[in-house]
Amino acid sequence: MPKTLFDKIWESHEVADNLIYIDLHMVHEVTSPQAFDGLRLAGRPVRRPDKTLATADHNVPTDGTPVASRIKDALSRTQVETLERNCAEFGVPVFSLGSDRQGIVHVVGPEQGLTQPGMTIVCGDSHTATHGAFGSLAFGIGTSEVEHVLATQCLVQKKPKSMRINFVGDLPFGVTAKDMILGAIGQMGVDGAVGHAVEFAGPAIEALSMEGRMTICNMTIEGGGRAGMIAPDQTTFDYVQGKPAAPTGEAWDAAVAAWSELYTDEGATFDREIDVDVTTLSPRVTWGTTPDMVVGVDGAVPTVDAAEDEAQRGQFQRALEYMGLEGGERIEDIKIDRVFLGSCTNGRLADLQAAADVIQGRKVADDVYAMVVPGSVQVKIEAEKLGLDKVFTQAGFDWRGAGCSMCLGMNPDVLQPGERCASTSNRNFQGRQGKGGRTHLVSPQMAAAAAIAGHFVDIREWSAADVPSPEPAAV
Amino acid sequence: MDPVNIVEGRVSDLPRDDVDTDQIIPARFMKRVERTGFGEYLFHDAKQAPDWNVEIGNPILTAGANFGSGSSREHAPWALEDAGFRCIIATSLADIFYSNSTKIGLLPVELPEDQVRKIAAAGEAKVDLEAQTVTAGGDVFPFEINPDTKYRLLNGLDDIGLTLRQVEMVAQFEERQDAAGVRKPSSLDLPPEPIATTPVG
Numbered sequence A: 001m002p003k004t005l006f007d008k009i010w011e012s013h014e015v016a017d018n019l020i021y022i023d024l025h026m027v028h029e030v031t032s033p034q035a036f037d038g039l040r041l042a043g044r045p046v047r048r049p050d051k052t053l054a055t056a057d058h059n060v061p062t063d064g065t066p067v068a069s070r071i072k073d074a075l076s077r078t079q080v081e082t083l084e085r086n087c088a089e090f091g092v093p094v095f096s097l098g099s100d101r102q103g104i105v106h107v108v109g110p111e112q113g114l115t116q117p118g119m120t121i122v123c124g125d126s127h128t129a130t131h132g133a134f135g136s137l138a139f140g141i142g143t144s145e146v147e148h149v150l151a152t153q154c155l156v157q158k159k160p161k162s163m164r165i166n167f168v169g170d171l172p173f174g175v176t177a178k179d180m181i182l183g184a185i186g187q188m189g190v191d192g193a194v195g196h197a198v199e200f201a202g203p204a205i206e207a208l209s210m211e212g213r214m215t216i217c218n219m220t221i222e223g224g225g226r227a228g229m230i231a232p233d234q235t236t237f238d239y240v241q242g243k244p245a246a247p248t249g250e251a252w253d254a255a256v257a258a259w260s261e262l263y264t265d266e267g268a269t270f271d272r273e274i275d276v277d278v279t280t281l282s283p284r285v286t287w288g289t290t291p292d293m294v295v296g297v298d299g300a301v302p303t304v305d306a307a308e309d310e311a312q313r314g315q316f317q318r319a320l321e322y323m324g325l326e327g328g329e330r331i332e333d334i335k336i337d338r339v340f341l342g343s344c345t346n347g348r349l350a351d352l353q354a355a356a357d358v359i360q361g362r363k364v365a366d367d368v369y370a371m372v373v374p375g376s377v378q379v380k381i382e383a384e385k386l387g388l389d390k391v392f393t394q395a396g397f398d399w400r401g402a403g404c405s406m407c408l409g410m411n412p413d414v415l416q417p418g419e420r421c422a423s424t425s426n427r428n429f430q431g432r433q434g435k436g437g438r439t440h441l442v443s444p445q446m447a448a449a450a451a452i453a454g455h456f457v458d459i460r461e462w463s464a465a466d467v468p469s470p471e472p473a474a475v
Numbered sequence B: 001m002d003p004v005n006i007v008e009g010r011v012s013d014l015p016r017d018d019v020d021t022d023q024i025i026p027a028r029f030m031k032r033v034e035r036t037g038f039g040e041y042l043f044h045d046a047k048q049a050p051d052w053n054v055e056i057g058n059p060i061l062t063a064g065a066n067f068g069s070g071s072s073r074e075h076a077p078w079a080l081e082d083a084g085f086r087c088i089i090a091t092s093l094a095d096i097f098y099s100n101s102t103k104i105g106l107l108p109v110e111l112p113e114d115q116v117r118k119i120a121a122a123g124e125a126k127v128d129l130e131a132q133t134v135t136a137g138g139d140v141f142p143f144e145i146n147p148d149t150k151y152r153l154l155n156g157l158d159d160i161g162l163t164l165r166q167v168e169m170v171a172q173f174e175e176r177q178d179a180a181g182v183r184k185p186s187s188l189d190l191p192p193e194p195i196a197t198t199p200v201g
């Protein structure tokens, strides 16, 4: 019987009914302390510390604080120190503050080569779907489940339904992976993929770099999906090869042979399938407080009359009020106060490069404070080798240390009430980036251009008319 | 975890869709390393809205569609539970939130919107897990729940204990996986960390 990519990975990891084996468990400081505590109380060890890796990311300051003990915020310090202590006690490798491999879990896994095709991967973070870009099955789990995986290396999980999102057509100039996924979410709604493991497919997906694919899979959860995945191909293999944890020599050849079987068979069926036409996509900008409240940069904020029913009318009304926007306002007229470039969605080297291409030789608008937070220390180091830090700082961007930072506003990087931010992260919920803060989700190129202009601009025209380099920005 | 069977009492109502976990508990309150004490931050920012009128202290909460969407933080069900809620009745519940709730004995119930509205209007309800019914205002509404989840909730069983009973199968799986040849990466293969971490103790 023809099988989907998802079926293949699921079946090869079923230990018993509704019990799947986990090949890699990533751990971070916010959702793990209570799990380690549970183990300690029950006198249970970590079953496979060799299949577990911890990083400090959600709560670390990005001001260059060198070690956990120097973190100023007492609660953050406690969390990071608790992580270090727990990892030492249970024998789990940890990249903490001060390590040159520290960073956001979903950036560190791929860059260390731990994320590989065909694996099952979990982490106590909903954006774990990111790793699905490599053709692995990756889920976000809760703290009780973190404890369960630590103790048993297995996850109790009912098999989700399957769904395929086909991106039809070739990606137009100036439109990025971020716009593809925001477009898909706008089309299907924030609950469009609830209960499903989603495979992303189509020529536009195949043409994407690994970074672009990670951006897409990362935001599966914003469409309600349980996991997002993309069949591995040469692009995937090339990315993994040579990474620290990647197989070498004969083991590499065997791995590639096995990975090459990981695709959805001709004739395999999904519980659900939708098409998303990318040829009509323009760069996306969210206007509201859920990721499906999104329009093209060439469009306008919808009026409440555009709502489909009474309930949505209420949501639109509340969103517009919170965001301080009027229905009908042109997106390009929206002025911004802050720019955040970073996160596990768009904090990788290729993202920073794309943004740097846009701002080269320009200056951040007077009233805008813009910051770049590399997704990991490795990304930071690589970017500095390429001189990107100079490009950013000369333009007036603040060049920060690695971490989640303003993606969720747990560390001191937060918006003030009423401040409006163009952000490359993944959630525009009320208060996500600080109480009363207003978030607009965009691609790195769009965020960079907005920083320069002080308001949203259509990157397609901007690139053609103003950017010295004729190269289309990498996606 | 304590066994759950009957949840009975007054109903608080939050008649909205897409109440995400950031609204349930903003991230800045997630810095505790214990499991308890999150109740005081429940709906911390959301409740400052002028039209907010959700009573805290009742055992049952009714809500709209897609309740608990967003971040996987288990702090959301912890906060609800710590504030006294024992059962959430919603038109639909986000996947991770649903499963997180069952892990701590917070009973998740999904019912059609008109039924949820009737329960909210009744102001009091009795949820019977064994019978899979919600009784409110003289009506009885049956609900669905996965039999395994129900069994666990009724018996207050810890998932880990259940899986560890199958530890033999896990070990056999690991042997089969190793024998298959394609070695999975090991985080211990990475060069060890040179930095000084905080000493244990």
Ligand code: SF4
Binding pocket: A057, A058, A104, A105, A106, A125, A127, A343, A344, A345, A403, A404, A407, A408, A425, A426
């Ligand atoms: S960058 Fe944001 S979304 Fe990603 S793991 Fe960190 S907090 Fe979560």
